Amino acid sequence: MDFSLSPELLDLQARVRRFVAEQVMPYEKDPRYGRHGPEESLRDELVARARDAGLLAPHASPEFGGLGLGHLSKAVVFEEAGYSSLGPTALNIHAPDEGNMHLLEVVATPRQKQRWLRPLVQGRLRSCFCMTEPPPGAGADPSMLATTAVRDGDDYVIDGLKWFITGAQGAGFAIIMARMEDGSATMFLSDMDRPGIEVERTMDAMDACFTGGHGVVRLRGLRVPAGDILGEPGQGFRYAQVRLAPARLTHCMRWLGQARRAHDEAVAHARERRAFGRPLGEHQGVGFMLADNEIDLTSARLHIWHTAWLLDQGQRGNFESSRAKVACSEAAWRVVDRCVQILGGQGVTGESVVSRIFTDMRAFRIYDGPSEVHRHSLGRKILAGRSDASLARG
Numbered sequence: 067m068d069f070s071l072s073p074e075l076l077d078l079q080a081r082v083r084r085f086v087a088e089q090v091m092p093y094e095k096d097p098r099y100g101r102h103g104p105e106e107s108l109r110d111e112l113v114a115r116a117r118d119a120g121l122l123a124p125h126a127s128p129e130f131g132g133l134g135l136g137h138l139s140k141a142v143v144f145e146e147a148g149y150s151s152l153g154p155t156a157l158n159i160h161a162p163d164e165g166n167m168h169l170l171e172v173v174a175t176p177r178q179k180q181r182w183l184r185p186l187v188q189g190r191l192r193s194c195f196c197m198t199e200p201p202p203g204a205g206a207d208p209s210m211l212a213t214t215a216v217r218d219g220d221d222y223v224i225d226g227l228k229w230f231i232t233g234a235q236g237a238g239f240a241i242i243m244a245r246m247e248d249g250s251a252t253m254f255l256s257d258m259d260r261p262g263i264e265v266e267r268t269m270d271a272m273d274a275c276f277t278g279g280h281g282v283v284r285l286r287g288l289r290v291p292a293g294d295i296l297g298e299p300g301q302g303f304r305y306a307q308v309r310l311a312p313a314r315l316t317h318c319m320r321w322l323g324q325a326r327r328a329h330d331e332a333v334a335h336a337r338e339r340r341a342f343g344r345p346l347g348e349h350q351g352v353g354f355m356l357a358d359n360e361i362d363l364t365s366a367r368l369h370i371w372h373t374a375w376l377l378d379q380g381q382r383g384n385f386e387s388s389r390a391k392v393a394c395s396e397a398a399w400r401v402v403d404r405c406v407q408i409l410g411g412q413g414v415t416g417e418s419v420v421s422r423i424f425t426d427m428r429a430f431r432i433y434d435g436p437s438e439v440h441r442h443s444l445g446r447k448i449l450a451g452r453s454d455a456s457l458a459r460g
């Protein structure tokens with residue numbers, strides 16, 4: 067494996083780092099950064115800055131205005147953007163848009179790409195991804211999908227209820243997963259202003275880093291023309307994997323940036339703050355926590371780079387991206403929890419960005435597959451003979 071970074075990538079990394087420090091972090095205290103994420107006007111302002119800096123949607127293909135970054139390059143750039151909780155919003159690389167862009171690039175028709183992908187990459191509209199449903203519908207187990215799509219002439223009529231739909235409030239369009247009459251699943255594209263699709267409410271979530279928060283979306287007699295099926299009918303579950311394997315890895319990249327930021331804040335505090343006659347960091351208990359952070363951050367980065375490298379080689383990487391998702395979400399969580407501890411009281415208040423990172427990050431162990439579901443799937447594959455742990459034996 068070759069993890070050497072080209073001079074162009076190192077240059078891009080430095081540009082993103084500078085952009086985030088100089089143009090994004092000053093917005094972190096902006097009053098428009100509220101309970102349900104950055105408001106639209108704040109997002110628009112940040113996106114405009116990234117556009118001016120030539121850093122908008124760097125993962126998208128050049129045909130649509132991006133830089134066409136590969137997975138390893140994304141790992142480097144997304145981590146830098148993630149250093150500020152507003153960085154991914156500015157660069158237009160946040161969930162769910164970034165994963166939706168990837169899915170559209172792979173499976174949408176040329177007409178669908180012009181209509182929905184192009185403005186999405188340009189940051190002129192947002193999107194949402196409607197899969198999860200309240201019980202007894204789809205959750206950790208997507209096969210429990212309850213939303214239905216019934217053919218009626220040239221249209222499909224969709225009925226169901228979705229929740230936890232990130233960015234639904236204010237999105238321009240949705241990708242909707244629904245069950246067909248033959249039991250298979252299909253993805254549909256729909257503008258959000260069509261009759262029959264409505265955001266009933268925004269949920270009172272713990273995190274606050276996504277524009278539009280997380281919505282409850284009612285689908286009542288939503289008519290979608292057959293031409294707005296995304297890809298082929300009946301391929302919904304397969305496309306969900308096309309979207310999720312890279313999307314869960316990009317979550318790891320962005321959250322690694324946030325964990326690194328928390329660690330830097332904790333290191334600064336451990337250097338400056340004194341207790342019992344010396345700087346905090348010189349107490350072994352604190353020094354050990356910093357050392358454990360360093361170990362977790364580096365392990366997380368290696369998981370990401372390894373999986374990204376495999377994806378760049380054209381491998382599917384489902385096993386590795388599941389493994390990386392568990393490793394990174396849990397390592398980043400341990401890092402941020404230790405940082406709260408090192409910061410003392412400030413770590414649980416708005417005096418430090420770390421408390422915001424802490425509350426924003428908790429859900430990462432749940433969405434795009436809870437840790438238990440990834441472990442369950444890894445366990446089954448290991449029983450079937452799959453394991454990198456045996457590589458060392460040759």
Ligand SMILES: Cc1cc2nc3c(=O)[nH]c(=O)nc-3n(C[C@H](O)[C@H](O)[C@H](O)COP(=O)(O)OP(=O)(O)OC[C@H]3O[C@@H](n4cnc5c(N)ncnc54)[C@H](O)[C@@H]3O)c2cc1C
Nearest residue numbers: 195196197198205206207230231232429433434436438442
């Ligand atoms: C902040 C946030 C944003 C989200 N954004 C979106 C979005 O944009 N679009 C979308 O469609 N969905 C979204 N989701 C939904 C997310 O994907 C689901 O929450 C997740 O799949 C889990 O489903 P559930 O909440 O219904 O939990 P459940 O299915 O009720 O599972 C609850 C818990 O049961 C345990 N569990 C489940 N299966 C197993 C197993 N096999 N073995 C052991 N334990 C198990 C796990 O601990 C799991 O956390 C979001 C969720 C959150 C929290």
